[in-house]
Amino acid sequence: MSVHVSERSVRRLSLYRRFLLHAQASGSCYLFSHDIATATRTSAAQVRRDLMAISSSGTASRGYHVADLLKSISHFLDAPAPQHVALIGLGNLGRAVFAYFVGRHPNLRITLTFDIDPAKTCRLINGCPCHNIHELNDLCPTHGIRMAILTVPATEAQTVTDMLVRGGIRGIVNFAPVTLYVPVGVFVETMDFSISLETAAFFSRA
Amino acid sequence: MSVHVSERSVRRLSLYRRFLLHAQASGSCYLFSHDIATATRTSAAQVRRDLMAISSSGTASRGYHVADLLKSISHFLDAPAPQHVALIGLGNLGRAVFAYFVGRHPNLRITLTFDIDPAKTCRLINGCPCHNIHELNDLCPTHGIRMAILTVPATEAQTVTDMLVRGGIRGIVNFAPVTLYVPVGVFVETMDFSISLETAAFFSRA
DNA sequence: CCCTTGCTGTGAATGATTTCACGGTGTGAA
DNA sequence: TTCACACCGTGAAATCATTCACAGCAAGGG
Ligand SMILES: NC(=O)c1ccc[n+]([C@@H]2O[C@H](COP(=O)([O-])OP(=O)(O)OC[C@H]3O[C@@H](n4cnc5c(N)ncnc54)[C@H](O)[C@@H]3O)[C@@H](O)[C@H]2O)c1
Ligand SMILES: NC(=O)c1ccc[n+]([C@@H]2O[C@H](COP(=O)([O-])OP(=O)(O)OC[C@H]3O[C@@H](n4cnc5c(N)ncnc54)[C@H](O)[C@@H]3O)[C@@H](O)[C@H]2O)c1
Numbered sequence: 001m002s003v004h005v006s007e008r009s010v011r012r013l014s015l016y017r018r019f020l021l022h023a024q025a026s027g028s029c030y031l032f033s034h035d036i037a038t039a040t041r042t043s044a045a046q047v048r049r050d051l052m053a054i055s056s057s058g059t060a061s062r063g064y065h066v067a068d069l070l071k072s073i074s075h076f077l078d079a080p081a082p083q084h085v086a087l088i089g090l091g092n093l094g095r096a097v098f099a100y101f102v103g104r105h106p107n108l109r110i111t112l113t114f115d116i117d118p119a120k121t122c123r124l125i126n127g128c129p130c131h132n133i134h135e136l137n138d139l140c141p142t143h144g145i146r147m148a149i150l151t152v153p154a155t156e157a158q159t160v161t162d163m164l165v166r167g168g169i170r171g172i173v174n175f176a177p178v179t180l181y182v183p184v185g186v187f188v189e190t191m192d193f194s195i196s197l198e199t200a201a202f203f204s205r206a
Numbered sequence: 207m208s209v210h211v212s213e214r215s216v217r218r219l220s221l222y223r224r225f226l227l228h229a230q231a232s233g234s235c236y237l238f239s240h241d242i243a244t245a246t247r248t249s250a251a252q253v254r255r256d257l258m259a260i261s262s263s264g265t266a267s268r269g270y271h272v273a274d275l276l277k278s279i280s281h282f283l284d285a286p287a288p289q290h291v292a293l294i295g296l297g298n299l300g301r302a303v304f305a306y307f308v309g310r311h312p313n314l315r316i317t318l319t320f321d322i323d324p325a326k327t328c329r330l331i332n333g334c335p336c337h338n339i340h341e342l343n344d345l346c347p348t349h350g351i352r353m354a355i356l357t358v359p360a361t362e363a364q365t366v367t368d369m370l371v372r373g374g375i376r377g378i379v380n381f382a383p384v385t386l387y388v389p390v391g392v393f394v395e396t397m398d399f400s401i402s403l404e405t406a407a408f409f410s411r412a
Numbered sequence: 413c414c415c416t417t418g419c420t421g422t423g424a425a426t427g428a429t430t431t432c433a434c435g436g437t438g439t440g441a442a
Numbered sequence: 443t444t445c446a447c448a449c450c451g452t453g454a455a456a457t458c459a460t461t462c463a464c465a466g467c468a469a470g471g472g
Binding site for chain 2: 189
């Protein structure tokens with residue numbers, strides 16, 4: 001089944017799924033690889049390769065059956081049960097991200113939040129209690145949490161990351177503009193606004 | 207000079223620069239390729255290749271001279287004069303991003319902001335007047351703006367993108383979770399929180 | 413002064429990813 | 443029925459990116 005699917009394929013599959021959900025909502029029942037490709041800025045051959053990797057298949061005449069495809073992709077991407085996510089740092093960005101994700105990902109739920117500021121802990125934020133960061137080591141394992149979103153100041157990011165790793169977290173979405181050092185087996189995805197902006201600035205002149 | 211530098215190299219160069227600025231601030235005068243590599247999660251050979259591409263060079267005994275290297279990278283990455291950036295959509299995320307970027311990038315300045323909501327236009331936000339989106343077509347060309355940050359609702363993103371392209375924008379940092387259609391020559395960098403989260407979720411289980 | 417060491421710069425090799433190209437197939441039109 | 447068409451699945455080719463490996467060199471030690 002899953003021989004090996006590259007990180008890039010996983011990202012594209014996630015994009016395909018989002019498009020397929022929209023397409024399904026607007027009534028599409030079948031789609032060709034090139035429809036998916038143009039909607040996700042890639043090529044038809046690429047789409048077919050990616051879908052081949054998760055062994056879904058379409059028919060030559062109609063293309064891919066949207067509902068089936070959605071099932072295949074979700075079966076591949078999603079955990080059998082919803083995954084729970086911790087959010088660390090309830091500042092400007094942390095609160096915006098929290099509000100944004102509520103209800104958006106049925107199978108990814110922010111169930112624990114942490115901060116160090118006593119003004120934020122012991123309060124409900126989006127109906128979710130905010131814990132003190134020092135409880136992280138206890139709470140994450142007992143809640144079976146393996147993923148975290150990190151929105152603390154850059155200076156704190158590595159310290160908190162070390163706590164997360166000790167707490168058993170294996171996937172981190174990091175918003176701080178720093179390189180995080182983690183042991184092998186821990187996946188870090190850094191959302192680096194500055195680097196993206198500079199890259200866009202560069203190519204806006206090319 | 208610049209034969210061709212790949213997008214990935216540009217991203218890494220931007221990362222190297224950020225690290226070098228930190229290193230310089232903490233007193234480093236010379237650094238080896240492997241120092242830069244470990245600080246940016248890449249390999250020493252990769253660093254040397256990237257620096258070769260912008261024809262900077264180090265010495266075998268001391269490595270790279272930090273100040274010189276910073277000058278080379280900045281000369282390569284930055285426009286001769288500071289670039290001006292437009293920010294479209296002053297909602298939760300737009301305001302957070304604006305506050306975040308103030309003073310952070312000396313050569314990239316958000317000088318125009320736009321919204322469609324009359325409650326936001328005609329007001330100063332971070333000392334910068336917010337214009338009505340319909341003035342975009344006039345104002346961007348007269349201010350020589352070629353880059354935009356897009357933080358409008360997903361439903362509006364394509365419409366606004368079309369306006370931006372008509373207004374002469376050639377680089378867009380897009381925060382809306384949609385694929386933007388742009389003519390060739392326009393660079394789009396989508397910061398896709400959902401895709402990143404799903405990718406991290408996937409690999410946190412692998 | 414010469415040897416050792418550990419670095420840079422870079423051609424060549426390797427590895428990863430994308431694209432090409434085509435056989436096989438179901439569909440609709442004549 | 444038969445043909446033309448357009449698409450899927452996929453091996454092979456091409457392209458792109460990274461790593462290897464080593465010549466050449468500067469510095470420090472004996
Ligand atoms: N605001 C933005 O638009 C933006 C954009 C890009 C990146 N970022 C990055 O995101 C991070 C957060 O930005 P922000 O604007 O929300 O900052 P912020 O200062 O508003 O929020 C940081 C939060 O982290 C908490 N915190 C501090 N140390 C902590 C610790 N050790 N453990 C737990 N919580 C701790 C603080 O109490 C605060 O609530 C920063 O690294 C920043 O560079 C922010
Ligand atoms: N808030 C988050 O943490 C977050 C995270 C990831 C992605 N996003 C994306 O960022 C975008 C903005 O999110 P938000 O939470 O700030 O939403 P928001 O509703 O708070 O802000 C949107 C802003 O855009 C303005 N706007 C609407 N239509 C416009 C138009 N045609 N022209 C100009 N301005 C217009 C609105 O007046 C409002 O000020 C959305 O696409 C969202 O999906 C947000």
